[in-house]
Amino acid sequence: MDLEARAHSEHPEELRLWLRLLTCTQLIEKQVRNELREQFATTLPRFDLMSQLERAPEGLKMNELSRRMMVTGGNVTGITDQLVSEGLVERVDVEGDRRAWRVRLTSRGRKLFNDMAQQHEAWICEAFSALNPKEIAQLHKLLGKVKQHSHQQLAEAL
Numbered sequence: 001m002d003l004e005a006r007a008h009s010e011h012p013e014e015l016r017l018w019l020r021l022l023t024c025t026q027l028i029e030k031q032v033r034n035e036l037r038e039q040f041a042t043t044l045p046r047f048d049l050m051s052q053l054e055r056a057p058e059g060l061k062m063n064e065l066s067r068r069m070m071v072t073g074g075n076v077t078g079i080t081d082q083l084v085s086e087g088l089v090e091r092v093d094v095e096g097d098r099r100a101w102r103v104r105l106t107s108r109g110r111k112l113f114n115d116m117a118q119q120h121e122a123w124i125c126e127a128f129s130a131l132n133p134k135e136i137a138q139l140h141k142l143l144g145k146v147k148q149h150s151h152q153q154l155a156e157a158l
Contacts, residue, residue, distance in 0.1 A: 028127045035123050040116050045071070047120070049079050050088070050105060050113040059092055059104030088112060 033044050052068050053060060060068070066076045080103055083089040088109030094100040105113060128136060 028124070031127065032120065032123055035119065036116065039119060040112070042116070045069075045075070046079055046083065047113075047116055049076065049083070050109060051117070053089060053103060053105045054110065054113050054117070057104065059102030061094065061100055061102055065103060083109065 029044070036042050036044060036047055048069055049065065052065055062073060062076055062080070065080075066073045069076060080089060080091075084091060087106055089103050090106050091101040091103055094102055131139065
């Protein structure tokens with residue numbers, strides 16, 4: 001049973017919409033996880049780590065990677081160790097700090113990530129292929145309004 005199935009007609013439409021959004025997100029993420037495993041023998045966390053490094057060619061410190069990925073340092077260390085052993089990322093000393101290092105993609109890692117990113121984009125486009133371009137633009141705009149409102153509520157609460 002998916003999350004949406006928990007909602008009943010007597011629940012507010014907003015709750016039912018929220019559960020539908022969560023269900024869609026989970027279904028798409030499950031498909032992406034399956035495709036990454038089948039086509040690239042990798043996981044979504046590994047893809048996410050490589051994605052962060054692709055955006056920072058000079059590399060990132062481990063604590064910054066952990067913060068960007070919103071996971072513990074131990075999780076990042078484990079994934080990084082695997083990727084280093086496969087020659088996809090490398091650790092580089094940080095000048096002036098002998099206890100720290102930056103992690104960055106190797107040329108082999110960058111090539112593999114680019115291949116995965118192209119496929120990832122195709123999978124996401126396929127996930128939304130039931131919508132026409134106008135519907136996609138409309139949904140994007142509407143969710144943008146929800147995002148903006150949520151940011152404002154959060155800012156007011158802090």
